[in-house]
Amino acid sequence: MVERIGFVGPGIMGRPMALNLLQAGYPVWVYARTPARAVSLAERGASLCPTPRDVGRAADIVITMVSDTSDVEEVLLGDDGVIAGMQEGGLVVDMSTIAPAATRRMAKRFAEQQIAMLDAPVSGGDVGARAGTLSIMVGGDADAYRRMLPLFEVMGSSIVHVGESGAGQVAKVCNQLVVAANIAASADALLFAKAAGVDPAKVREALLGGFAASKVLEVHGQRMLDRNFEPGFKLKLHQKDLRIALEAIADHGLELRCVEAVAAGIQEGVEAGWGEHDTSSVLRVLEGHNGIELA
Amino acid sequence: MVERIGFVGPGIMGRPMALNLLQAGYPVWVYARTPARAVSLAERGASLCPTPRDVGRAADIVITMVSDTSDVEEVLLGDDGVIAGMQEGGLVVDMSTIAPAATRRMAKRFAEQQIAMLDAPVSGGDVGARAGTLSIMVGGDADAYRRMLPLFEVMGSSIVHVGESGAGQVAKVCNQLVVAANIAASADALLFAKAAGVDPAKVREALLGGFAASKVLEVHGQRMLDRNFEPGFKLKLHQKDLRIALEAIADHGLELRCVEAVAAGIQEGVEAGWGEHDTSSVLRVLEGHNGIELA
Numbered sequence: 156m157v158e159r160i161g162f163v164g165p166g167i168m169g170r171p172m173a174l175n176l177l178q179a180g181y182p183v184w185v186y187a188r189t190p191a192r193a194v195s196l197a198e199r200g201a202s203l204c205p206t207p208r209d210v211g212r213a214a215d216i217v218i219t220m221v222s223d224t225s226d227v228e229e230v231l232l233g234d235d236g237v238i239a240g241m242q243e244g245g246l247v248v249d250m251s252t253i254a255p256a257a258t259r260r261m262a263k264r265f266a267e268q269q270i271a272m273l274d275a276p277v278s279g280g281d282v283g284a285r286a287g288t289l290s291i292m293v294g295g296d297a298d299a300y301r302r303m304l305p306l307f308e309v310m311g312s313s314i315v316h317v318g319e320s321g322a323g324q325v326a327k328v329c330n331q332l333v334v335a336a337n338i339a340a341s342a343d344a345l346l347f348a349k350a351a352g353v354d355p356a357k358v359r360e361a362l363l364g365g366f367a368a369s370k371v372l373e374v375h376g377q378r379m380l381d382r383n384f385e386p387g388f389k390l391k392l393h394q395k396d397l398r399i400a401l402e403a404i405a406d407h408g409l410e411l412r413c414v415e416a417v418a419a420g421i422q423e424g425v426e427a428g429w430g431e432h433d434t435s436s437v438l439r440v441l442e443g444h445n446g447i448e449l450a
Numbered sequence: 451m452v453e454r455i456g457f458v459g460p461g462i463m464g465r466p467m468a469l470n471l472l473q474a475g476y477p478v479w480v481y482a483r484t485p486a487r488a489v490s491l492a493e494r495g496a497s498l499c500p501t502p503r504d505v506g507r508a509a510d511i512v513i514t515m516v517s518d519t520s521d522v523e524e525v526l527l528g529d530d531g532v533i534a535g536m537q538e539g540g541l542v543v544d545m546s547t548i549a550p551a552a553t554r555r556m557a558k559r560f561a562e563q564q565i566a567m568l569d570a571p572v573s574g575g576d577v578g579a580r581a582g583t584l585s586i587m588v589g590g591d592a593d594a595y596r597r598m599l600p601l602f603e604v605m606g607s608s609i610v611h612v613g614e615s616g617a618g619q620v621a622k623v624c625n626q627l628v629v630a631a632n633i634a635a636s637a638d639a640l641l642f643a644k645a646a647g648v649d650p651a652k653v654r655e656a657l658l659g660g661f662a663a664s665k666v667l668e669v670h671g672q673r674m675l676d677r678n679f680e681p682g683f684k685l686k687l688h689q690k691d692l693r694i695a696l697e698a699i700a701d702h703g704l705e706l707r708c709v710e711a712v713a714a715g716i717q718e719g720v721e722a723g724w725g726e727h728d729t730s731s732v733l734r735v736l737e738g739h740n741g742i743e744l745a
Contacts, residue, residue, distance in 0.1 A: 255646060278660030290660030294648075313659020317652045325648040326656045329639035333662035336635030339708040343631075344624035347695075350702040351550060353589075353620040357612045361621045364608020365573030365585030367628035369664035400642075407645040409740050413634040416711040445704050 157181060160306070161214030163207050163230045163237065164251070165192050167386075168277070169220035171285040172250070172310050177201060179309040184213040186230070207231070211240030216303065217247050223395055224253040231261060243269040246299055248306075250291075252276045252331070252392075254399050255324035256406065262295065262320040271299035274320065276327035277311065278334075280388050288312040292330065294322030328403050331396040332414045335434075337371035339417040342438040344372075345379055349449050356380050375435040382450055384432040384439075391430030394421050452476060455601070456509030458502050458525045458532065459546070460487050462681075463572070464515035466580040467545070467605050472496060474604040479508040481525070502526070506535030511598065512542050518690060519548040526556060538564040541594055543601075545586075547571045547626070549694050550619035551701065557590065557615040566594035569615065571622035572606065573629075575683050583607040587625065589617035623698050626691040627709045630729075632666035634712040637733040639667075640674055644744050651675050670730040675745055679727040679734075686725030689716050 160181045162173040173196055177183050183201040186209070187193035193203050204210045207230040211217055217237050219230055227249055231237050237247060247265055249258060249272065262272040273295035283289040289311035293300055300316045307314045317326045344362070345355040359376045362368065378387070397418045404411055420437050427443070429436040442448050455476045457468040468491055472478050478496040481504070482488040488498050499505045502525040506512055512532050516522055522544055526532050532542060542560055544553060544567065557567040568590035578584040584606035588595055595611045602609045612621045639657070640650040654671045657663065673682065692713045699706055715732050722738070724731040737743050 278657075278662065280661070283660075290656065292656040292660075313656070315652060315656035315659065317656050318648050321646075322648045322652070325643055325646045326653045328646075329643055329653050330657050330660060330662040332642075333632075333635045333639050333657060333664070333667065336631050336638075336708070337628075337662070337664065340628045340631030343706040343708050344628050347627075347699055347702070347704060347706065348620055348624055350704055351616075351620045351623075351698065353613045353617045357610060357617070358621045358624050361585065361587040361608070361610035361612050362573075362625050362628060364610065365578075365587075365625060366575070366665050366669070367573065367625040367632070369628070369632065369666075370661050371664075372628065374661070403646065404642055407642070409642060409645055411638040411642065411736070411740075412711050412715065413631070413638050413708075416707050420707065441706070445706075 158215045159184065159213060161210035161217035161237070163210055163217065163219045164221040165196055166220065167281050168284045170196065171281065172220060173201065174199060175287045175309050176306060181306070184210050186210045206235040207237045208235045208240040211237035211245070215245060216306070217241065217245070219247070219249045219251055221251050224257045227251050227253050228257070228261065232264060238265065238268065238270070241270055245270045246302060247272040248275050248303055249273070250275045250277055252327050252396050252399065253324060255321040255328065255403055258294070258324050259321040271296055272320070273299050273303060274323040275307070276323055278330050292317050292323040292326035294318055294324060295320045328400045331393065332400050334371055335393060335397060335417040335421060336413055337369050338375050338435060338437050339420055341372045341376045342379060342441045345376060345449055346438070346441055346445065346447065350447055355449060378433060378435040379438045380450055384429070384436050386431070387433035387435070389430065390421060390424050390432055390434045390436050393434040394425050394430070397421055453510045454479065454508060456505035456512035456532070458505055458512065458514045459516040460491055461515065462576050463579045465491065466576065467515060468496065469494060470582045470604050471601060476601070479505050481505045501530040502532045503530045503535040506532035506540070510540060511601070512536065512540070514542070514544045514546055516546050519552045522546050522548050523552065523556065527559060533560065533563065533565070536565055540565045541597060542567040543570050543598055544568070545570045545572055547622050547691050547694065548619060550616040550623065550698055553589070553619050554616040566591055567615070568594050568598060569618040570602070571618055573622070573625050587612050587618040587621035589613055589619060590615045623695045626688065627695050629666055630688060630692060630712040630716060631708055632664050633670050633729060633732050634715055636667045636671045637674060637736045640671060641733070641736055641740065641742065641744055645742055650744060673728060673730045674733045677745055679724070679731050681726070682728035682730070684725065685716060685719050685727055685729045685731050688729040689720050689725070692716055
C-alpha cells in the first residue's frame with residue numbers, strides 16, 4: 156500500500172521536497188498559506204486542501220515545512236490544524252527547524268491520539284531540496300523512523316536517526332551553530348588574506364586541501380568571493396535558528412562563547428538590512444567594521 | 451642532476467618529512483638541535499651536520515621545519531646559520547609556521563646573496579607528515595616554486611602556490627584561525643548535545659552529512675568523543691600560531707571577533723596545563739566552564 160502524503164508549507168524548501176515525493180509516485184495533498192505557492196505542485200498532480208485539517212484527513216503521513224515554532228504549532232495543533240483531521244495510526248513529520256522543547260511537547264500531544272510524530276529538520280538549502288540530497292536529522296520513535304525512511308530517502312542523501320523525540324532538533328541546533336561559526340571564520344580568513352595583499356581565492360583553494368576544509372568554506376567561501384548574496388539560505392532564517400539555539404543553550408544552563416560571538420555578527424547583518432540575503436552576508440558586517448571589501 | 455637536500459629541524463613533523471625525501475631517493479643532510487632526533491634519519495642514510503651552516507654548505511636546497519619565528523631566524527641568519535654556508539643559486543624553503551612579515555624580511559636578505567626563499571607552511575599534522583599527504587601553502591617566486599614542486603609532491607598531496615613571498619604564511623594564518631574556530635564550534639555543538647540528552651556521536655554523524663561538515667568535526671570531533679587528547683597537534687603550538695595570527699591581524703588594523711573568541715579558549719587551555727596535549731583539549735576548557743563532561 157502506497158502511503159498517502161500530506162504536505163503543509165510548500166515554500167522555497169518545501170515545494171521541491173513535495174515535488175520529489177510526487178515524482179517518486181506518492182499521492183500528495185497540499186496546504187499552502189499562500190495558495191499561489193502550491194499551483195506548480197497541483198500541475199504535477201497534487202491535490203490542494205483549504206486547511207491543514209483537510210490535509211490531516213486525507214493523508215496517512217503529514218509533513219510540515221514552515222518557518223518557526225509558532226507556525227508549526229498553528230498548522231499542527233490549531234483549530235484548523237492537522238490534529239483535528241488525522242486518524243489514529245497516522246504519522247506527523249515536522250521538517251521545519253524549531254525549538255527542541257516545543258517539538259517534544261507536540262509529540263506528546265499527538266501520542267495521546269495514537270499519532271506518532273518525528274522531528275526531522277534538514278540541512279542543505281534549496282539546492283539540496285531540489286536535488287533530493289538534503290541531510291536529514293531525525294528524532295523520535297524507531298518504528299515511525301522506519302516507516303518514514305523510504306520518503307526520507309526520496310528527499311535526502313544523508314539520513315541519521317539521532318535519537319528520541321527532539322533529538323533531530325537538537326542536532327539541527329548543533330548544525331546551525333557550526334555552520335554559523337564556519338561562515339564567520341571563513342569571512343575572517345578571506346578578509347585577512349585580502350588585507351595582507353594575498354589572493355583570497357588562492358587561500359580558499361589552499362585551505363580546502365587541509366584541516367581547515369569545510370563545506371562552508373567551499374560553498375559560502377565561493378559565494379563571498381563572487382559577492383553572490385542571493386539566497387541560498389536567508390540571513391534572517393539563520394538568525395531565527397540561532398535564536399532557537401541560544402534559547403536552548405540557555406535552557407540547559409550552558410555558556411558557549413563561540414556561538415555568542417557568531418550570533419552577534421548575524422544579528423548585525425539583519426539590522427543592516429541584509430535579512431533577505433544569503434547568510435554569507437556576514438562577510439559584509441565584517442567588511443563594514445574593518446573598512447575594506449573582499450572583492 | 452638530483453638536488454642535494456638539507457633539512458634543519460627533524461622534529462615530530464620534520465622527521466617523517468625528511469624520511470619521505472630519503473625514501474624518494476634524495477640525498478639528505480640534516481641538522482638537529484637535539485642530535486638524538488636525527489639518529490633514525492642517519493640510519494636511513496642521511497648525513498648529520500654539526501651546524502645549519504654545514505647544511506647550507508652541503509645542500510642545493512635547504513628545508514627548515516622549526517618552532518617559531520626566532521628559531522627560523524637563528525638557523526637561517528645566525529652566525530652558524532644556513533646563509534653563512536650556502537652558495538649563490540641555492541634555495542631555502544621554510545616550512546615552519548611563522549609571522550608573514552618576518553618571512554618576507556628573510557626572503558629579501560637571502561635575495562641579496564642570490565639565494566631564493568619560499569615560505570611553505572603545512573597543515574595535516576604528524577599523520578599527514580608520515581603519509582606524505584600534507585597540505586602545503588607556498589609563497590614566493592614562481593621559478594623557485596617549480597624547482598621545489600617535485601619535493602613538495604613527496605611530502606604533500608595538496609600543494610598550492612598562493613602568491614608572492616609571505617603568501618604561504620598568510621594562508622597558514624587563515625588555516626589556523628579557521629581550524630581553531632572549527633574546534634571551538636565542534637566542542638560547543640557536541641557539549642550542547644550532551645547537555646540536551648542526545649548522543650553526541652550521532653550528532654557528529656548527522657552533521658558530517660550536511661553543511662556543517664568539516665575536516666575538524668570529522669577528526670577532532672572523534673578525538674573529543676574518545677577523550678583522546680594525545681597530540682596530534684599540540685595546544686601550545688596552536689596558541690603560538692594564533693599569537694602570530696592575532697599579531698598579523700593587528701598589523702593590518704583589522705578586528706576579527708570570531709578569532710579573538712576562539713583564541714581566548716586556547717589560551718585558557720594552555721593556562722590550565724594542557725599545552726602539551728592535543729588542540730582538541732579546548733573541549734576541556736568548555737567542560738570546566740559548564741560543569742559537565744562530554745563522555
